[in-house]
Amino acid sequence: MPLTLVSLTVTMKRVMKQHFLLAMSLGVSWNAIAHAQDLGNFRVAELGRCMLENGTAIDPCRMGFRTFGRLNTDGTNVVLFPMWFGGKTSELASKIGAGYLLDSTKYYIIAIDPFGNGSPSNTKTPQGGFPLFTIGDLVRVAYRLLTEELHLSRLHAVVGISMGAMQAFQWAVSYPDFAERIVPIAGSPQVTSYDMLLWETVIRAIDASQECRSCDPVRVFAPLIYLLLQTPEYRVRETPPEQFPSFLKTILDGERQDYRPEDLKSQMRAKLKHDVARPFGGNLEAAAKRVKASMLIVVAAGDHIQRPEPAREFARLTASRLVELQSDCGHLSTDCDAKRLAAEVNIFLGR
Amino acid sequence: MPLTLVSLTVTMKRVMKQHFLLAMSLGVSWNAIAHAQDLGNFRVAELGRCMLENGTAIDPCRMGFRTFGRLNTDGTNVVLFPMWFGGKTSELASKIGAGYLLDSTKYYIIAIDPFGNGSPSNTKTPQGGFPLFTIGDLVRVAYRLLTEELHLSRLHAVVGISMGAMQAFQWAVSYPDFAERIVPIAGSPQVTSYDMLLWETVIRAIDASQECRSCDPVRVFAPLIYLLLQTPEYRVRETPPEQFPSFLKTILDGERQDYRPEDLKSQMRAKLKHDVARPFGGNLEAAAKRVKASMLIVVAAGDHIQRPEPAREFARLTASRLVELQSDCGHLSTDCDAKRLAAEVNIFLGR
Numbered sequence: 001m002p003l004t005l006v007s008l009t010v011t012m013k014r015v016m017k018q019h020f021l022l023a024m025s026l027g028v029s030w031n032a033i034a035h036a037q038d039l040g041n042f043r044v045a046e047l048g049r050c051m052l053e054n055g056t057a058i059d060p061c062r063m064g065f066r067t068f069g070r071l072n073t074d075g076t077n078v079v080l081f082p083m084w085f086g087g088k089t090s091e092l093a094s095k096i097g098a099g100y101l102l103d104s105t106k107y108y109i110i111a112i113d114p115f116g117n118g119s120p121s122n123t124k125t126p127q128g129g130f131p132l133f134t135i136g137d138l139v140r141v142a143y144r145l146l147t148e149e150l151h152l153s154r155l156h157a158v159v160g161i162s163m164g165a166m167q168a169f170q171w172a173v174s175y176p177d178f179a180e181r182i183v184p185i186a187g188s189p190q191v192t193s194y195d196m197l198l199w200e201t202v203i204r205a206i207d208a209s210q211e212c213r214s215c216d217p218v219r220v221f222a223p224l225i226y227l228l229l230q231t232p233e234y235r236v237r238e239t240p241p242e243q244f245p246s247f248l249k250t251i252l253d254g255e256r257q258d259y260r261p262e263d264l265k266s267q268m269r270a271k272l273k274h275d276v277a278r279p280f281g282g283n284l285e286a287a288a289k290r291v292k293a294s295m296l297i298v299v300a301a302g303d304h305i306q307r308p309e310p311a312r313e314f315a316r317l318t319a320s321r322l323v324e325l326q327s328d329c330g331h332l333s334t335d336c337d338a339k340r341l342a343a344e345v346n347i348f349l350g351r
Numbered sequence: 352m353p354l355t356l357v358s359l360t361v362t363m364k365r366v367m368k369q370h371f372l373l374a375m376s377l378g379v380s381w382n383a384i385a386h387a388q389d390l391g392n393f394r395v396a397e398l399g400r401c402m403l404e405n406g407t408a409i410d411p412c413r414m415g416f417r418t419f420g421r422l423n424t425d426g427t428n429v430v431l432f433p434m435w436f437g438g439k440t441s442e443l444a445s446k447i448g449a450g451y452l453l454d455s456t457k458y459y460i461i462a463i464d465p466f467g468n469g470s471p472s473n474t475k476t477p478q479g480g481f482p483l484f485t486i487g488d489l490v491r492v493a494y495r496l497l498t499e500e501l502h503l504s505r506l507h508a509v510v511g512i513s514m515g516a517m518q519a520f521q522w523a524v525s526y527p528d529f530a531e532r533i534v535p536i537a538g539s540p541q542v543t544s545y546d547m548l549l550w551e552t553v554i555r556a557i558d559a560s561q562e563c564r565s566c567d568p569v570r571v572f573a574p575l576i577y578l579l580l581q582t583p584e585y586r587v588r589e590t591p592p593e594q595f596p597s598f599l600k601t602i603l604d605g606e607r608q609d610y611r612p613e614d615l616k617s618q619m620r621a622k623l624k625h626d627v628a629r630p631f632g633g634n635l636e637a638a639a640k641r642v643k644a645s646m647l648i649v650v651a652a653g654d655h656i657q658r659p660e661p662a663r664e665f666a667r668l669t670a671s672r673l674v675e676l677q678s679d680c681g682h683l684s685t686d687c688d689a690k691r692l693a694a695e696v697n698i699f700l701g702r
Contacts, residue, residue: 079700085618100689101689101693101696103700106700106701107700116614116618116621117614122614132617132621132624133620134624134625135621136629138621157700158644162685165657166622166625169627170625172627172641172642172644172669173627173639173642174627176641177643180644181644181645181647182642182645183646183647183648183649184648185685186649186650186651186676186684186685188625188658188659189626189628189661189662190633190661191623191625191626192660192661194658195623195657195658198656199619199622199623201575202572202576202619203616203620205559205568205571206572206612208556208560208563208571209566211565212560212562212563212564213562214561214562215560217560219560220556220559220560221553225553228578236658236660260469261560262480263480264437264557265480265554265557266466266467266480266481266483266484267437267465267467267468267514268436268553269550270484270488270514271486271517271542271546272542272547273542274485274486274541276520276521276524277540277541282592284540290527291524291527293509293530294532294533295532297535298516298535298537299537303537305513306538306546307543307545307583309584310539311516311520311538313540318523331513333537334537338452341536342450345452346452348532
């Protein structure tokens with residue numbers, strides 16, 4: 001294959017991969033396709049034994065890292081970039097260059113592959129997965145890499161996205177004298193009850209896929225529904241992180257009543273096929289022309305269980321009154337805004 | 352047990368049950384605790400054979416329904432209330448009465464238990480679950496119940512919430528001469544790609560729990576992450592419903608690369624424990640006092656993968672510049688807003 005074609009294929013594959021990648025990532029900027037990609041220099045640091053917060057160790061402890069640009073003579077242009085969840089340093093090319101997030105013409109960028117991203121940082125780990133490490137552990141190992149391996153005593157900045165931003169916050173607090181600037185992007189210094197609900201749900205869903213026979217579906221179903229039923233704002237406000245275990249128990253107990261999974265699935269399948277315009281080739285306008293009743297259409301603006309867009313459109317097509325509930329209760333706005341809802345409905349019914 | 356205590360216990364149990372119930376529901380208004388509850392009159396209609404859109408039948412076809420209030424002499428005060436997803440008519444008490452959503456002092460309210468809600472409408476169904484029924488099927492069966500069983504030829508209104516609102520939209524189009532008023536609340540006339548992603552994910556999560564041994568976790572993981580990675584607005588706009596199957600295939604293929612579930616879980620567990628304030632008893636202010644670096648903190652306002660609240664608070668506590676990305680790309684705002692992000696970060700790094 002001609003080299004240009006190989007290169008194009010590789011670029012496209014990387015672009016495709018980045019775009020759909022594991023999430024949490026930035027994905028790729030599509031204009032990066034036209035951008036000459038810098039793969040940096042990849043190395044692996046052998047750190048021997050890495051002690052973890054929980055008292056166990058990863059040994060041998062290998063950390064893959066990748067550098068872009070050049071270290072200046074006084075060593076004052078180092079920018080550390082810890083990776084996002086599931087991210088590998090090999091996916092960074094689209095963010096590198098003048099005018100991009102990481103300007104390798106000015107800065108010497110060090111990107112580190114964390115444990116658990118499938119990179120060489122994982123090589124010697126047992127099949128069963130890593131011992132429980134923390135964001136603090138990732139930062140401590142990175143600190144060892146920077147000081148013991150690269151003999152650096154100072155960073156111009158730490159810039160991180162998502163899980164990388166969690167690490168950036170940790171750097172700010174754990175090593176306050178090491179980095180002059182810290183830029184956490186779409187990350188957090190502390191987990192919220194909403195984040196806990198999210199990752200608890202995802203872990204349970206993966207667990208269920210790996211080994212389940214007649215498991216209790218509520219274990220996954222309940223947290224998954226509550227993840228979307230109200231807004232994240234509502235969850236964060238109503239449930240402090242320390243109350244998360246009792247919140248989780250309450251929703252599991254609440255859902256574990258007299259519902260059979262097959263029943264639930266039958267209704268979900270009905271919802272999945274729902275389209276009043278199906279006899280009209282999906283044309284909502286044609287369906288709307290059939291309507292003779294007077295309609296009052298109520299939607300919840302922040303609803304993640306039932307999207308309001310088609311209902312809004314139907315209100316427009318039928319010239320119906322549209323009421324938008326604006327609470328942060330999401331799909332349960334009908335409960336939080338029960339008084340306004342009852343008033344609107346009763347006025348309408350009495351006309 | 353004294354009757355009042357029994358009654359209180361039953362009321363509390365029902366209230367608790369309603370509040371945490373299966374979701375999609377309104378839950379209960381807590382002020383309804385003080386509200387004398389009307390359980391209505393429950394009956395079951397024997398409809399013989401109910402043909403479904405897909406050509407199969409439910410036979411015998413029994414529909415449970417519950418009435419509240421009194422039919423007036425000219426039969427002009429009937430309000431139909433089709434139930435929400437997973438809802439039973441026995442859960443309606445808190446919405447009934449003068450000043451509530453359904454005013455049983457004025458209207459004769461007929462609430463119908465749909466197939467698949469665990470009520471007597473399910474009694475004779477096989478253990479394996481229902482044949483594939485549609486929202487249209489639920490409406491057609493309800494129409495038979497109203498006309499054949501109750502000999503009604505007209506409805507004052509149809510009022511429905513969530514899956515009940517889907518049925519209300521269907522009533523408006525399928526039987527345009529039957530109801531004078533239609534009130535769909537938090538429902539939709541058409542499924543969107545976001546709704547499809549949601550219910551596809553939930554069904555897969557339940558399926559995985561029921562029967563999985565070394566299943567491919569990406570089958571659940573990928574749709575679950577994409578449910579939250581961008582905003583629903585973004586998904587609805589970018590993916591027309593007819594493109595949903597190819598969208599789903601693309602994200603599954605994209606995620607099914609070189610990630611091991613154990614690796615993913617190790618990083619999620621690290622995220623779940625993240626708290627820079629842990630050494631300070633969870634006190635973010637104390638943690639913030641440790642910071643010496645200058646910080647630029649970037650959050651995405653509509654981020655459902657990483658809640659911005661703690662990062663905003665940390666910006667306040669450290670008097671750092673806070674940049675809020677406002678696109679509808681959710682956690683991927685860092686990609687959609689890549690130019691602004693790069694500009695902000697590079698100005699900050701160059702100071």
